[in-house]
Amino acid sequence: MLNRYPLWKNLMVLFALIIGLLYALPNVYGEDPAIQITGARGASVNMSALDTVTEDLKKNKIPYKSAVFEKGSVLVRFNDTDTQISARDILNSELGDDYVVALNLAASTPSWLESIGASPMKLGLDLRGGVHFLMEVDMDAAMDKLLGQQEETFRTELREEKIRYRAISKTKDSVQVRLRDEAQLEQAELALEKLHPDMLFTTSKINGRYVLTAKFTEERLQEIRNYAVDQNITILRNRVNELGVAEPLVQRQGANRIVVELPGVQDTARAKEILGATATLEFREVDSKADLAAAAAGRVPAGSEVKMTRDGRPAVLKKRVILAGSHITDSSSSADEYGRPQVNISLDTEGGSKMTAFSKNNIGKLMATVFTEYKDSGKRTPEGKVILTKHEEVINQATIQSALGRSFRITGIDSQAEAHNLSLLLRAGALIAPISIVEERTIGPSMGQQNIDMGVQACIWGMVAVMLFTLLYYRGFGMIANLALIMNLVLIIGIMSMIPGATMTLPGIAGIVLTVGMAVDANVLIFERIREELREGRSPQQAIQQGYGNAFSTIADANITTLITAIILFAVGTGAIKGFAVTLSIGILTSMFTAIIGTRAVVNLIYGGKRIDKLSI
Template sequence: MLILAILVGLLYALPNLYGEDPAVQVTGARGAAASETTLVQIQNVLKEQNIASKSLVLENGAIMARFGNPDVQIRAREALVAALGENYVVALNLAPATPRWLAMLGAEPMKLGLDLRGGVHFLMEVDMDTALGKLQEQTMDTLRTDLRDKGIPYATVRKIDNYGSEVRFRDADTRNQAVSYLAPRHRDLVINSGSDNTLSAVMADERLREAREYAVQQNINILRNRVNQLGVAEPLVQRQGADRIVVELPGIQDTARAKEILGATATLEFRLVNSTVDDTAAANGRVPGDSEVKPTRDGRPVVLYKRVILTGDHITDSTSSADEYNRPQVNISLDSTGGTTMSNFTRDSIGKLMATLFVEYKDSGKKDANGRSVLVKQEEVINVATIQSRLGNSFRITGIDNPNEARQLSLLLRAGALIAPIQIVEERTIGPTLGMQNITQGLEACLWGLVASIVFMVVYYRKFGMIATTALVANLVLIVGIMSLLPGATLTMPGIAGIVLTLAIAVDANVLINERIKEELKNGRTIQQSIHEGYRGAFSSIVDANVTTLITAIILYAVGTGSIKGFAITTAIGVATSMFTAIVGTRAIVNLLYGGKRIDKLSI
C-alpha cells in the first residue's frame, strides 16, 4: 500500500517538473473559430519576422503557438496583432509542457495563484447611474401602465432629478385622483402633487439603497459565473467598498482578452415591431414618440416600440444548437416571471412582429473628466419573427450568422447580463517574472527547512532519523501529487508556507515516536516491545495534535478567502499525508528492517 501510494503521488507530481511554455493563443473575434488558413497565415507571419516557435497547433477552433521565452512570446504577439487585425483575438498565455503520455493519464501540473503564475488584477466600479437609470425607466413604464389600466388620462411622463418621474395631467382633479390611486400601490415611491397639474414620483432612500446593493451583488454573481464558464482557473471575484469589485485572473497575461471576458454586457430585449411606419420614414428617423429606429446587422432600419416586453434578466438558461435547416439558433429558457410575461403578451399579439434586440456596451476608447473609459451602447436587431402562437418559458432565436457566435451569445446569456456596465478604474498585469521569483524563493525556503529537519533528525536519531527523512521526502511528494490531482486546488505563496509548516508537523510526529521508543528502552523493555509500544503510545498524541490542526485548517478554508484558502488547503493536505507517512510509512520501513529479527541494539 505504501509503495503504491508513493508511486501514484510521484506520477501525478511529475508534471510539475516540466513547467510551462510561454504561448500565444489566437481565436476568432466574437466566437468565430480559427481555421487552417489562419494557421498558415500565422506560420508565414512568424517566418517573416524571424520568430522561432516550439510548436504551432490548431485545436478546438483555437491556435496555440509555444515559444522558448517570454521575450519571444511578446514579440510574436505584437507581430500577430498587427497582421491579423480586429478579426482575431491574440492573447498571451502559459501552456503546460506536460508530455503527452502523462496528459493521457490525467496528470497535470498544479494550478498556480496570481502571486506565482502571474495574471491580471482589475478593480472595477459599477456604473450606478445606468443601473438607477434603468430602474427609473421601469418606474415610468409602471406608472403609465397603472394609469392606463385605471382609465386615468395623462398628458406626458418625463424624467426629473434624483431618478424620479413627473406625470402631467390636464387638470388638478385628474392629478389628485392619480395621486390617491398610485400612492397606496407604490410604497417605495414618494408621490407628491406639484404645480401645473403634475405629480412627482421619487424613489425612497431605502429603495435606492436596495437598488445599489442589488446591482453590486448581482454583478459579482454574474462575473463569477462568466469567468467560471470561460474556464479561468481559480479566479478571485469579491466586493471592495460600496460599488467596487476586485477581479483577479491567474494565468491570463493579456488585459484585452480579460476585458473581453469580463466587460461583455450582452443582453437581449424583446420588443414589438411598429409595422405602421413605412421604410422611407424609418430611414429618415420620422417615427411616433412611442417608437424608435434600430438597425439590423445589414444596416436596414427597423421601427420598434420603446416599451420592452422582456429583458435578458429573466433568462435562466440558454444553449446553442441547429434548427431543422441546420442553421444556428439559441434556445432560451425563462424564469417563472419572464415566462408568464411572455405568455400573456404573445397570447394577445398573435400575428404581430416581435424583434430580438441585441444590446451591448463597448469601450469607446475615450475617457471622461475623471479618467474613466466612456462606454458606448451598441444595439442591433438580430431577429424579427411573426408571433404564430402563444410562447411560454422556452423558445428559440434564429437569424444568427454562425454556430460559434450562437455559442458565445448563449454563454453570455447563460452567465447573465450585467445589471449595470462596469468601469475598470485600475488594472495591473502581474508578469510571470515576478511569479518565478516568488516560486524560487518559496522553494528555497521549503528546501532549507527540509535540509535543516533532515540534518537534525539524522544527527540526533541516526538510522531512525534516516527513516524519518524518507518519510519527509515521501510526504512532500504526496502533497504535490494530491495538489496536482485536485481540480479546485491552487498553489499560492501562503500555500507554500502551509507546505513548510506541514513538514515541521511531520518531523514533530517522528520525534514523538522516536522519543517514546527511547523511553521504553530505558524502562528495560526488549527492542521489539519498545518499537511496538513506542508507535502505540505516540499514536494518540500524534492524532490529537494533527486533528486539532486539521480542524483549524477546515475553519480557515470555510471562512477565509483567496490566499487564506490556499494556506488552508495545503495545510490540511499536509496534515493528512504527514500522519500517513509518519505512522504508516515509517512503521513499514521499521518492520522491514527489524521485524521478526533478534536485534541487540537500535540505532536511535
C-alpha cells in the first residue's frame, strides 16, 4: 500500500525526537549564580570546608539557595548575582590562600536528567560576558634562546671531546663553530653529528677560516614551534586557574597565536597582570650552622635569610642562589618506588653544569627548593594598576647524597595532584618564548544577557512568521511543516547540548535563525511537487508518493552544497565563524531529517493506506 512507513522507521523518528527533547530540556531550567570553592595548588577539599563556608555565610548574613560538597569541591548557589559577588568577597577574605573561590554558573538541571548526562549548552563569551585576549608567541625569541642554549652545549661537548676551536657564535638561524684547521673541522663535524641527529651540519672555508655551520632540520623546527606554543598554553592555563575562573577557554589559533577567554571576568587589567605573572623556582643551600630560634627572632647570620616552610616553620637559607628556575627546560610529575609523589626536573646545559659543580662539593649538606609566585593583592596604585604580592615558601629540604646532573627529582610533596600542578608551575617558570597581547576585548554581563534576549526574540519571531505563512498557504500540510520546524529546533538544541566541546555564541544563534528560515524550504519544495502532481490528475496517494520522491534529489543537492560551505567555514575559520558553521551544519542535517523523514512519517500516519479524495494543501 502507498505511503506506509515500516514500524522501524516510525520508531526511529520517535526515538530521535525523544532523545532531542530530553537533552534540550536542561536549557529550560536555566542556571543559578554560584561560587565554587576548591583547594589551592590542585588539592581537594573535604566536608569540613563545607561547614566553614556555610558558617561564614550565615555569620555575615548572606542568603544562599543551597550548599553541597561534590567532586572534591564546595558549590554554593545563590538567587542573584549581587549576592553571589558579595559572598565571593567575604569568602575570599575568610578562607585565605588555602582555597580558590571562583564565580560560576551552576545548572539547575534535575538529577534525573543529570543521570543520563543531560546538561545545558555552554554559552560563549559574547553571551555570558567576560574578557577575550588574542596573544602571539614570539617565535624569533624562542629560536634565539634555543640557539643560545645550543651554543653552550657545543662548547661543553667539544671540550669533552678535546677538540680545540677558535670561537662559537650564533646567527639568526644557525650556530657557527670556527676551527683552526681542516683536521679539527672533520673531527668536530663527526663528533657533533653523532650527538645531534636533529641538526644539519655543513662545512665551509671563509677567508682562510674553517667554519662548521649547524642548523635544525625542518622537522625539528616544527617541533620547536609547536613546543613553544604548547608550553605557553600550559603556562596560560595555569595562570587562568590561579585567577579562579570557571569554564575558561585557552586554545591555539593558527601557527603562533593563542586565544584566552575568561567568562565572568570584567577587570582586564587584573587579568593581564595575573596572566603575565610567572611562577619561579630557586635552589639554595640551607644554613645548617644557623640558630633557628635566634634567626626567627631577627638575628640572622650575614649572607643568610629566613624563609618559611609549608607547615609554617622557619628555615635559614643562604642568600646565594645555586640555580634559578630559568634553567628548567622541562618538568613532570610521577611517583617514586614507594608511591610517594615527586616532580622530575630537567635543566639546560648551563643549569646542569652549575648543579653538578655545587652538588659534587656539598655532598651530605641540605639543599632547599624555594617556590616563588606573584598573586593579586587586591590593591591598586593611584593609576589603577593591580599590585602583585610576592609569595615565597620552602617546599623541600633534601640532603645531597651524590652529585646531581641535568636531571633530578624533588620529593616531600603532599599529594599527586599537587605534584602535577607544581610540575606545570615549574614549566611556567621557564618561558621558552615571550607572549604579547595583540587584541583584547571586554564584554559586560548585561550586554551578554542582551545578546541572549535579542537572539531568542529573533528565533521566536522568525519561527512565528514562517509558521504563519506555511499554515495559511498550505493549511493542513502547513501544520505538519510547523511541527517539523519545532522538532528541528528541539533537535538542534539537543545536539548542541550533547556535544562536549560545543559552545553557543552569538553567531551560533544567527546560524539557528538562518536554519529556521531554510528548514521550511524543503517542505515548500515537497508541497509544491504534491500540488503539481494533483494538477496533473494524480490521486492524492500518488501525489504524496511522487511529491516526496521527486523533491528528494533537489533538496539533497541544495542542502549538501550549503553543508560543504559550512564545513569549509569551520575548517578555515576561527572563533565566531566556527560557532556559526557548527550550528549551520547541525541545522542543515536536522532540517533534512525533519523535512524528508519527519514530515513523511506524520503524513503517512494521517493519510497512508486510506481512501481519500482531497488533500488539505
